[in-house]
Amino acid sequence: MGDSRDVILARIRGALGDRPDPRPVPREYQRTRDFPSVLDLFAERVADYRAIVHRVTDPVELIRSALAGKRVAVASDAPPEWLVPEVTWLREPLTNADLDACDGVLTGCAVGIAETGTIVLDGGVAQGRRALTLLPDYHLCVVRADQVVGTVPEALARLEPTRPLTFVSGPSATSDIEMDRVEGVHGPRTLEVLIVSQ
Amino acid sequence: MGDTARNPVTWLGSPAFPTAAKTALADDQLRRNLKHATGLIRTKRAGAVAELPDWEQLRLSGEAIKDDVLANLDTYLLRFEESVAARGGTVHWARDAAEANEIVLRLAREAGADEVVKIKSMATMEIGLNEALQAGGVTPIETDLAELIVQLGNDRPSHILVPAIHRNRTEIRDIFKAAMPGTEDLTDEPVELAAAARAFLRRKFLSAKVAVSGANFGVAETGSVVVVESEGNGRMCLTLPETLITVMGIEKLVPTWQDLEVFLQLLPRSSTAERMNPYTSVWTGVTPGDGPRDFHLVLVDNGRTDTLASTVGRQALRCIRCSACLNVCPVYERTGGQAYGSVYPGPIGAILAPQLGGDMHDKHAASLPFASSLCGACFEVCPVRIDIPSVLVHLRAKAVEAKPKYSPEAIGMAAMSWVMAGPRRFRAAQRLAVAGRLLSRGGRIRGLPFPGSKWTDSRDLPAPAKESFSAWWKRTRG
Ligand code: SF4
Numbered sequence: 054m055g056d057s058r059d060v061i062l063a064r065i066r067g068a069l070g071d072r073p074d075p076r077p078v079p080r081e082y083q084r085t086r087d088f089p090s091v092l093d094l095f096a097e098r099v100a101d102y103r104a105i106v107h108r109v110t111d112p113v114e115l116i117r118s119a120l121a122g123k124r125v126a127v128a129s130d131a132p133p134e135w136l137v138p139e140v141t142w143l144r145e146p147l148t149n150a151d152l153d154a155c156d157g158v159l160t161g162c163a164v165g166i167a168e169t170g171t172i173v174l175d176g177g178v179a180q181g182r183r184a185l186t187l188l189p190d191y192h193l194c195v196v197r198a199d200q201v202v203g204t205v206p207e208a209l210a211r212l213e214p215t216r217p218l219t220f221v222s223g224p225s226a227t228s229d230i231e232m233d234r235v236e237g238v239h240g241p242r243t244l245e246v247l248i249v250s251q
Numbered sequence: 252m253g254d255t256a257r258n259p260v261t262w263l264g265s266p267a268f269p270t271a272a273k274t275a276l277a278d279d280q281l282r283r284n285l286k287h288a289t290g291l292i293r294t295k296r297a298g299a300v301a302e303l304p305d306w307e308q309l310r311l312s313g314e315a316i317k318d319d320v321l322a323n324l325d326t327y328l329l330r331f332e333e334s335v336a337a338r339g340g341t342v343h344w345a346r347d348a349a350e351a352n353e354i355v356l357r358l359a360r361e362a363g364a365d366e367v368v369k370i371k372s373m374a375t376m377e378i379g380l381n382e383a384l385q386a387g388g389v390t391p392i393e394t395d396l397a398e399l400i401v402q403l404g405n406d407r408p409s410h411i412l413v414p415a416i417h418r419n420r421t422e423i424r425d426i427f428k429a430a431m432p433g434t435e436d437l438t439d440e441p442v443e444l445a446a447a448a449r450a451f452l453r454r455k456f457l458s459a460k461v462a463v464s465g466a467n468f469g470v471a472e473t474g475s476v477v478v479v480e481s482e483g484n485g486r487m488c489l490t491l492p493e494t495l496i497t498v499m500g501i502e503k504l505v506p507t508w509q510d511l512e513v514f515l516q517l518l519p520r521s522s523t524a525e526r527m528n529p530y531t532s533v534w535t536g537v538t539p540g541d542g543p544r545d546f547h548l549v550l551v552d553n554g555r556t557d558t559l560a561s562t563v564g565r566q567a568l569r570c571i572r573c574s575a576c577l578n579v580c581p582v583y584e585r586t587g588g589q590a591y592g593s594v595y596p597g598p599i600g601a602i603l604a605p606q607l608g609g610d611m612h613d614k615h616a617a618s619l620p621f622a623s624s625l626c627g628a629c630f631e632v633c634p635v636r637i638d639i640p641s642v643l644v645h646l647r648a649k650a651v652e653a654k655p656k657y658s659p660e661a662i663g664m665a666a667m668s669w670v671m672a673g674p675r676r677f678r679a680a681q682r683l684a685v686a687g688r689l690l691s692r693g694g695r696i697r698g699l700p701f702p703g704s705k706w707t708d709s710r711d712l713p714a715p716a717k718e719s720f721s722a723w724w725k726r727t728r729g
Contacts, residue, residue, distance in 0.1 A: 058344040064556035078315040082308040169527035182541035206512035220531035225483035240483025
């Protein structure tokens with residue numbers, strides 16, 4: 054095996070015998086853009102994926118009305134004010150079977166990207182491990198205004214690459230059958246987003 | 252593992268492109284499905300690309316970043332290996348398909364799996380992993396909806412991105428009904444078909460011990476691996492099983508985390524014509540308490556270093572498998588992917604498959620560079636600016652070298668033989684013009700470089716009167 058490593062590296066060095074000297078990488082693309090309102094754009098683009106979007110100043114009322122009477126998973130460090138008594142909260146540690154059987158999951162996020170309508174989860178505060186937002190059929194995600202950036206380059210600059218990252222752009226979807234977009238194959242079939250700004 | 256093993260990048264026993272194309276052209280349903288799908292994606296892609304004011308600048312960066320990776324591939328691979336290992340992953344190196352398959356099979360067995368769940372991956376298809384696992388007593392389960400359709404239908408994929416592009420909903424319903432228990436009342440509504448697949452696969456995800464994935468990108472600097480997908484089956488595979496085995500071509504690297512900002516913009520818009528695909532997963536080695544406990548990365552050469560040696564051909568290794576070139580290709584639209592007899596169909600397949608296979612004496616591989624009109628549409632859409640027409644011309648010359656007994660004229664004829672009727676007719680200028688109509692875009696022929704240029708003085712002929720491909724084919728071949 055170490056053998057194959059040497060062989061491949063030797064083949065590469067042989068193949069590059071002409072010593073190609075690539076020109077410096079041009080980076081003339083825009084790393085930021087002038088959007089009139091990053092939050093408006095984010096809300097609009099998330100909704101374009103047929104996710105349900107709300108703009109609120111305080112998430113608690115919407116959490117209550119969206120989740121009352123349901124069994125909902127949360128990360129162990131979810132903010133206590135989210136945990137309204139009308140909901141049966143399932144706290145980690147949870148098994149895959151628990152997650153498969155619950156009604157939904159409530160999380161925060163790391164970053165929102167306005168231009169692409171994307172939410173990035175990094176396993177940080179209120180997000181939990183990846184399975185938490187994967188197995189339940191419904192995902193309610195709270196996005197704070199200060200977490201939303203304009204572009205993909207701005208988002209990557211905020212993220213720590215060695216954390217497990219999941220970029221979510223709308224609910225799970227496929228276009229495999231005659232190019233018709235169908236929501237929800239394996240991930241959550243419903244994505245609801247609360248954008249919180251003062 | 253021998254170096255002599257056949258490279259399975261082309262399917263054994265595939266007829267040369269002209270023969271396969273003829274069969275495909277006779278299939279009306281196939282052509283209707285293809286035309287519908289490629290037409291839709293083309294229009295959508297143009298819209299998604301037009302939205303970004305700096306698209307051309309992104310393409311130029313994408314091209315240059317990948318060229319840097321290729322020019323310093325040894326350095327970046329070693330850096331990547333070190334970063335993956337530092338985060339608890341294990342890196343394996345495989346010279347060829349046989350060795351890569353052997354490694355994956357051994358790892359799956361060591362993890363005690365008799366079944367593995369799989370994410371659609373060109374690399375694992377290229378090395379024939381499914382067949383190898385099956386032969387070794389491990390059952391691979393394809394979890395991408397289209398791959399599942401292909402697998403359950405005992406079929407072959409026909410498009411990089413939409414492998415079941417050649418199947419319509421009624422055919423898919425019939426395939427599901429035959430293979431999934433409890434689906435007797437299934438209708439052909441896409442929503443219902445997707446739900447049936449969801450239920451069928453959920454049990455597999457929850458019980459699988461081992462998952463196998465490909466990779467869209469590997470970040471040399473951090474050791475991070477990126478998988479871009481739509482359905483969430485990728486997330487299932489990357490998250491739930493205890494062992495994850497990722498098979499990755501050695502050219503899939505980007506140097507730094509920041510470089511991804513270019514490709515995460517180029518890929519989704521070129522590929523599914525979306526601003527962003529539904530899910531992108533990034534992981535680095537092993538994260539305690541989240542996801543697999545064991546992560547293995549298999550770096551595969553399988554003809555890539557040979558391709559790298561060609562100063563003209565190496566740019567094919569920039570490919571990020573977005574499939575945009577397929578959707579704009581007039582040849583692909585008419586013949587479908589299966590006619591190429593390779594894992595990599597369409598324009599990129601016509602330059603990648605022969606190079607990875609590395610044997611221009613193989614009649615099938617040698618026919619692929621001729622499956623093109625050199626119209627240039629593929630280059631215009633390629634997010635990493637691969638000059639496919641130039642590589643095609645270069646490979647045609649290689650195919651010629653491999654058959655030295657041919658005169659240049661005869662080779663030129665062989666070159667166009669899949670479109671042209673044969674030596675006699677090929678000399679007739681109007682026949683070439685007919686081909687020109689079929690191969691032109693927007694009513695103009697954008698030049699037929701070699702070998703077409705040998706027979707045309709003008710590089711920009713007005714397109715001849717319209718005639719359907721099949722009518723033309725019948726008339727000139729029949
Ligand atoms: S050659 Fe270019 S357009 Fe074709 S699949 Fe590769 S990256 Fe996409």
